[in-house]
Amino acid sequence: MQMSAGLKMPIDLRPPARWVSLPAASLLAVRVWERNFKVFSKHWVGAVLAYFVDPIFYLVIFGIGLGGYITSMEGESYLEFIAPGLVFGTAMITVCMECTYGSFTRMEIQKTFEAIIATPLSIDDVIAGEILWGTSKGLLTAAIIFLVIALFGLFHSPWVALIFPLVILEGILTASLSLIVTSFASTYEYVNYYYALFIAPAFYLSGIFFPLERFPPWLQHIAYLSPMTPLVRIARALNRGVVAGWMLGPLICLLVVTAVSGFLAMSLMKRRLIR
Amino acid sequence: MIVHAQNLTKKFGETEVVRGINFHVKPGECFGILGPNGAGKTTTMRMIYCASPFTSGALTVFDLDVRRHPRQIKARLGVVPQDNNLDDDLRVIENLITYARYFGISGSEARRRAALLLDFVQLQDKTFERTPTLSGGMKRRLILARSLINHPQLLVLDEPTTGLDPQARRLVWQKLRSLKESGTTIVLTTHYMEDAEQVCDRVAIMDLGRIILTGNPVQLVGELVGTECHELEPAPGTDGMLDQRLSQAGVAFHKLGETYYIFPGSEIGGYKIDDVPHRRLLHRRATLEDLFLKLTGKELTKTDE
Numbered sequence: 001m002q003m004s005a006g007l008k009m010p011i012d013l014r015p016p017a018r019w020v021s022l023p024a025a026s027l028l029a030v031r032v033w034e035r036n037f038k039v040f041s042k043h044w045v046g047a048v049l050a051y052f053v054d055p056i057f058y059l060v061i062f063g064i065g066l067g068g069y070i071t072s073m074e075g076e077s078y079l080e081f082i083a084p085g086l087v088f089g090t091a092m093i094t095v096c097m098e099c100t101y102g103s104f105t106r107m108e109i110q111k112t113f114e115a116i117i118a119t120p121l122s123i124d125d126v127i128a129g130e131i132l133w134g135t136s137k138g139l140l141t142a143a144i145i146f147l148v149i150a151l152f153g154l155f156h157s158p159w160v161a162l163i164f165p166l167v168i169l170e171g172i173l174t175a176s177l178s179l180i181v182t183s184f185a186s187t188y189e190y191v192n193y194y195y196a197l198f199i200a201p202a203f204y205l206s207g208i209f210f211p212l213e214r215f216p217p218w219l220q221h222i223a224y225l226s227p228m229t230p231l232v233r234i235a236r237a238l239n240r241g242v243v244a245g246w247m248l249g250p251l252i253c254l255l256v257v258t259a260v261s262g263f264l265a266m267s268l269m270k271r272r273l274i275r
Numbered sequence: 276m277i278v279h280a281q282n283l284t285k286k287f288g289e290t291e292v293v294r295g296i297n298f299h300v301k302p303g304e305c306f307g308i309l310g311p312n313g314a315g316k317t318t319t320m321r322m323i324y325c326a327s328p329f330t331s332g333a334l335t336v337f338d339l340d341v342r343r344h345p346r347q348i349k350a351r352l353g354v355v356p357q358d359n360n361l362d363d364d365l366r367v368i369e370n371l372i373t374y375a376r377y378f379g380i381s382g383s384e385a386r387r388r389a390a391l392l393l394d395f396v397q398l399q400d401k402t403f404e405r406t407p408t409l410s411g412g413m414k415r416r417l418i419l420a421r422s423l424i425n426h427p428q429l430l431v432l433d434e435p436t437t438g439l440d441p442q443a444r445r446l447v448w449q450k451l452r453s454l455k456e457s458g459t460t461i462v463l464t465t466h467y468m469e470d471a472e473q474v475c476d477r478v479a480i481m482d483l484g485r486i487i488l489t490g491n492p493v494q495l496v497g498e499l500v501g502t503e504c505h506e507l508e509p510a511p512g513t514d515g516m517l518d519q520r521l522s523q524a525g526v527a528f529h530k531l532g533e534t535y536y537i538f539p540g541s542e543i544g545g546y547k548i549d550d551v552p553h554r555r556l557l558h559r560r561a562t563l564e565d566l567f568l569k570l571t572g573k574e575l576t577k578t579d580e
Contacts, residue, residue, distance in 0.1 A: 031376050038373060039364040111360035118324055118354040119377035119425075120346045275287065275327060 023266035025128035028121045032129020033136065035116075040137075048144065051094070055145035058086055059152060062209065074211065076240075083154040084163065084235035085208035087142050088228050091167050092174050095138040096199050099178035100191040103130050107182065113273060123273055127179060127266045134178065135171030142167040157241035166231055169254055173227055176261035183268035202226035207233065227254060277302055277429050277460045278323055282332035285318050292318050294484035295332065300429075305451070305461040307471045307492070309563065310481035311573060316464040317357050319481075320433045323462060324354045336429065350378060353427030353459075355435050359414045361406050367417060368393065368402045371424055378425040385424070392420035396450065412443030419447060423454075430454065432463040436470065448474060468563040472496075478563070482571050492563055500561040500569055501539040508533050510552035517551060529568050536568060 040047065059079065067078030074081060106112040113126050121129075146163065149155060181194045205212075205219070206228035212220050223229050230250030237244065278300035285293040293315040300306040308316045321327035322334055325345035334341045336348045362370050368389050375385030393399045396416040401409065409417065415435065422430060435451070436444040448470050455461055455474070465471050471478055472492045479489045488495060496502075509517050517535065521528050527538040537548065538561065549556065568574060 028377070028379075031379075034376055035362070035373050038369065042364075110363050111358065112362055112364075114326075114356070115360040115362065115374075116377060117326060118349065118352070118356065119374065120350045120379070121377055122345065 023124045023127075023263050023270075024122070025124040025266065026122070029125045029128035029132060031121065032116065032126050033132045035112075036129070036133040037136075048140075051090075051141045051144045052148065055086060055090055055148050058090070059083070059148065079152065080154050080156075080239070081236070082208055083149045083152070084160065084239045085206065085228075085232035087145050087149070087163055087167065088170055088231045088235060089203055089206070089208050090145050091138040091142040091170060092203065092228060093199070094141040095134045095171050095174040096178050096195070098137050099130060099134040099175045100182055100185070100194060101188065103134075103179060103182050104185055104188065104191065106130075107273070108185075117273070123270050124266045127269045128262075130179060131172055131175040131262060131265065134175035135168060138171035138174070139164070139167055155239060157239055159238040159241060159243055160235070162238055162243075163235055166234065169251075169258060170227060170231055173254065173258040173261055176258065176265040179265040180261065180268055183265065183272045202228055205229070206231075227257070230254065276300070276335070277337060278306075278462060279335045279338075280319075280322075280332065281334075283319070283322065283329055283334050284331045285315070285322060285327065286330045291330075292484050293322070293329075296479075296481070296484075296486045298479050298486060298489060300460060300462055302460055303455075303458055304476040305455050305463070305474055307475035307478040308462065308464045308481055309468070309471055309478050309567070310464075313483075314481040315484040316481055317433055320357075320431055320462070320464060324352055324431050325349055350425065351428045353422035353425065353430045355415075355418050355422050355430070355432040357433040357437075359411075359418060361414055361417060361421070363407045365406060366402075367398060367404050367406055367409070370406055370417060371421055374421050375424045380425065388424055389420075392423055395423070396420045397446065412439045412446075415439055415443070416447065416450075419450065428460060430459055430461045430463075432461065434464055434466065437466060444470070472563055480563075480567060480570070482567075482573070487570055488566075496561050496563060496566050500565045502561055503539070504559055504561040504565045505535075505537040505548050506555070506557040506559065507535045507537060507548065507551065507553050508555040509535065510554055513552050520546070527569065529572060531568070531574060536565060538565065538569065 059082075062082055063079035070078040113123070116126050117123055142164070146160075177198075178194070181191065185191055201222075203226075205215075205223040206226045207223065208228070212223050212229070215223060230247075230253075234247050234250070237247070276299050278298075280296055280298050282295045282297060283293060284291065284295050292313075296315075296319065298306075308319060310316055318327060322329050322341065323336060325336075325341050325348055328342065337351060339348050341348060362373060365373055368386075371389035371392060372382070372385045375388060376382075380388070390399075390402075393402055396419055398413060398416055398420065401413060406414075406417070415438070419432075419435065422432075430451075432451070436447050439447065444467070451461060451463075451474060463471075463475070475492055477490060478492045478495070479486045481487070488499075507517075518530075521535075521537070529536045534555075564574070
């Protein structure tokens with residue numbers, strides 16, 4: 001039996017870190033983004049094609065098909081009415097897919113997170129990297145649909161360029177919320193509840209397809225729980241050349257919710273993965 | 276000291292899986308943690324590579340507290356986890372290059388090291404294969420290569436050869452020996468006692484969350500078991516007589532199922548062991564296996580999942 005007496009040993013009686021401790025992600029998160037980008041770059045053609053087809057379908061089916069019956073919506077064509085909001089809608093769906101199905105596969109099926117945290121990266125870094133990656137994919141989708149809408153000639157104000165920083169905000173928020181769900185998920189089935197109970201309502205109640213004022217007041221209140229609702233409203237205003245003070249309140253609110261969600265995603269993932 | 280654990284304890288909820296263990300690992304040595312499943316080996320390994328926070332006690336790696344400096348520690352570690360967690364989305368060489376990036380190794384240097392390591396573990400023919408198509412042995416070797424990408428000062432290997440065929444096993448042990456010769460410190464767990472005896476300078480034998488013995492494997496076996504072991508399956512109906520003779524002669528033995536493991540001497544109270552009526556009798560060198568059996572009355576390896 002070896003004796004260990006007399007060896008230098010720092011004495012530390014501090015209690016072990018709890019999962020509620022403040023997240024501390026570092027720039028190493030970029031390495032996780034790199035890893036996901038490398039995998040994505042293997043089949044980017046298919047992915048990008050899909051991102052093109054999706055918005056065109058929306059524009060054709062809703063805009064031209066349904067829009068044929070609607071002559072004017074708040075003074076513009078139906079296509080012009082739905083186009084700015086669609087940028088946020090499709091970006092949100094992309095981010096959610098990536099940070100639920102994608103992240104769950106990496107975490108639970110492939111044990112990729114486990115492999116990464118044996119390197120200098122921490123779980124906070126991994127989750128920050130996943131958020132960064134999800135947001136990037138959202139941004140890519142948004143850029144593609146933005147291009148399609150521009151080609152359809154539906155943008156009327158240079159202010160629509162402000163949609164991009166807003167998509168980044170939306171991306172970080174949706175990625176964080178999705179990772180919170182993933183941190184609780186035991187199977188893919190679990191993710192389906194999230195789509196049915198949160199994502200689908202957040203999408204359809206956000207006022208993309210018709211003005212919220214059509215809803216009874218109680219449903220309007222619920223609609224404002226969707227992070228997309230203020231974004232759709234702001235995007236529409238931007239396309240009409242309006243930049244106004246009322247936009248500030250909802251944006252600050254979104255920023256706060258985003259920060260809280262990001263921290264929560266990291267903490268909950270730590271709770272799940274550190275045993 | 277490369278690793279130093281003092282009164283290290285780990286609880287999962289109310290279950291204590293590591294119960295106040297003390298050990299240290301010296302620079303350049305190969306230290307084996309042995310024991311049956313559920314002994315707490317993997318948990319101990321996970322605490323060393325900062326994947327699992329301990330409950331109480333103290334643990335340092337490179338004289339750094341694992342709770343305060345996990346990044347600095349992990350930067351100098353190579354880890355082979357118990358379960359394969361290769362990146363199935365990436366090809367063989369991409370697994371190594373991407374892993375190198377986590378350590379901040381530049382792209383060109385990563386490619387250089389990856390090619391060398393694939394040679395080292397003899398997977399150069401598989402460089403551009405898809406990772407999921409590799410056999411179990413190849414995956415294990417690729418993980419070993421991956422663990423070496425940052426030129427680690429300490430290798431932490433949890434069951435590096437479990438599930439491998441004998442050739443693949445031999446290849447891995449051979450690689451580990453050459454790493455040790457080049458000065459890498461190694462901590463490992465294994466089910467293969469013969470291999471542990473050959474590779475490890477010191478072993479700690481764990482059972483039920485405690486370290487019951489630490490020392491050089493050959494010396495431990497020599498001192499506590501002796502050099503020989505006789506495995507004897509007595510002729511039917513002669514058990515009682517044999518039990519009596521063995522106890523009268525004061526010979527150390529263990530009975531496991533039908534088989535008697537008799538340790539020192541070749542005579543039992545005047546009888547030669549060969550003269551005992553038996554169905555099967557085997558004289559062989561005593562091993563760590565026998566030591567564990569003697570200490571706990573349990574078999575070490577046959578508790579495999």
